Amino acid sequence: MSGCKLTARVSGVGKALPERRLTNAELEKMVDTSDEWITQRVGIKERRIAAEGEYTSHLAIRAAADALEMSGLKADEIDLILVATSTPDMVYPPVACLVQKALGAVNAGVMDISAACTGFIYGGSIAWSMIRSGLMRHVLVIGAEINSSVVDWKDRDTCILFGDGAGAAVFSAHESDTEGVLSIKLGGDGRFDELLCLPNSGCRPFPEISGRHIVMQGNETFKQAVRNMYECAVSALECAGLTSADVSLLIPHQANTRIIGAVSKRLGLPDEKVFVNIADYGNTSAATIPIALCEALEQKRLKRGDVLVIDAFGAGLTFGAMAIRWV
Numbered sequence: 324m325s326g327c328k329l330t331a332r333v334s335g336v337g338k339a340l341p342e343r344r345l346t347n348a349e350l351e352k353m354v355d356t357s358d359e360w361i362t363q364r365v366g367i368k369e370r371r372i373a374a375e376g377e378y379t380s381h382l383a384i385r386a387a388a389d390a391l392e393m394s395g396l397k398a399d400e401i402d403l404i405l406v407a408t409s410t411p412d413m414v415y416p417p418v419a420c421l422v423q424k425a426l427g428a429v430n431a432g433v434m435d436i437s438a439a440c441t442g443f444i445y446g447g448s449i450a451w452s453m454i455r456s457g458l459m460r461h462v463l464v465i466g467a468e469i470n471s472s473v474v475d476w477k478d479r480d481t482c483i484l485f486g487d488g489a490g491a492a493v494f495s496a497h498e499s500d501t502e503g504v505l506s507i508k509l510g511g512d513g514r515f516d517e518l519l520c521l522p523n524s525g526c527r528p529f530p531e532i533s534g535r536h537i538v539m540q541g542n543e544t545f546k547q548a549v550r551n552m553y554e555c556a557v558s559a560l561e562c563a564g565l566t567s568a569d570v571s572l573l574i575p576h577q578a579n580t581r582i583i584g585a586v587s588k589r590l591g592l593p594d595e596k597v598f599v600n601i602a603d604y605g606n607t608s609a610a611t612i613p614i615a616l617c618e619a620l621e622q623k624r625l626k627r628g629d630v631l632v633i634d635a636f637g638a639g640l641t642f643g644a645m646a647i648r649w650v
């Protein structure tokens with residue numbers, strides 16, 4: 324033993340996106356909206372939509388396989404698979420089980436996480452805790468969604484916002500006092516349970532709402548998102564003995580460029596320290612952060628020693644942030 328603290332680092336990442344692009348121009352033909360409105364108010368230009376027969380597990384498996392390959396691990400070295408999703412293929416078996424089967428990760432425990440758009444950070448925090456406690460060495464965390472299956476395509480308030488996709492990261496044991504995951508802050512506020520819901524998706528019937536689709540109070544959700552994402556990022560940094568001045572890159576949940584702009588401004592972060600890819604994919608819920616992390620690495624936006632903050636917000640309300648010194 325080196326005497327260093329046991330922590331976790333991200334040893335591999337991957338992403339998977341459906342091929343089909345749904346542009347704002349196409350949405351203009353489906354609902355009363357415009358490319359200009361969507362671009363200005365939300366910052367989305369197009370989103371990906373799953374093909375018929377393409378499910379959350381398919382995207383999760385593709386993203387996970389890439390993350391595993393990058394980590395250099397064999398599938399049987401994975402100790403735990405966590406899939407954050409609000410749109411599983413079915414309630415059970417968990418999507419994590421389908422990923423395990425496809426990868427041949429025969430030694431892994433499996434579990435899905437229901438924490439809406441914050442699910443990847445909740446998954447990352449479980450991975451960190453398991454690794455830090457010495458119980459596990461490699462945990463695969465996936466965020467995967469087929470949001471197109473729960474969108475009301477006649478509701479212009481919501482149908483323009485969401486897209487399908489998956490991202491994955493392998494968290495691996497790392498001995499260091501200064502590098503890897505530094506801190507987490509998790510939070511929730513059930514008082515706002517009605518701001519963003521998916522009625523008719525569980526045992527409770529909602530006879531007043533026909534079918535199963537996202538229902539959202541956009542304005543109030545917006546305000547809560549800004550406040551909670553800001554406060555979570557500050558708390559996570561404080562726990563790590565850092566301030567926003569130390570941040571090299573913020574990867575925020577991609578729900579709206581104006582939410583991202585407001586959070587970054589409060590943190591005092593210039594645009595070049597904030598990763599934004601919402602124009603290409605829309606809001607992929609639990610998948611936004613791992614997809615963005617994958618693209619940040621592809622674009623060489625992170626190098627060893629950089630302080631990365633991932634920061635999310637979702638229905639529930641749920642929120643959370645994690646600070647990582649990149650290695």
Ligand code: ACO
Nearest residue numbers: 356357360440479480483541542544545578579636637638
């Ligand atoms: N196209 C054109 N006009 C529209 C559209 C549209 N797609 N949607 C709404 N409008 C209209 C409204 O009807 C309204 O018209 P009115 O003034 O005549 O009543 C006007 O635009 C303004 O509507 P607002 O709701 O006030 O618009 P706002 O600027 O708040 O933007 C939005 C709406 C984009 C939904 C914003 O509130 C938002 O991003 N909220 C947060 C959403 C979010 O983050 N959701 C997910 C978080 S958690 C998760 O990811 C699961």
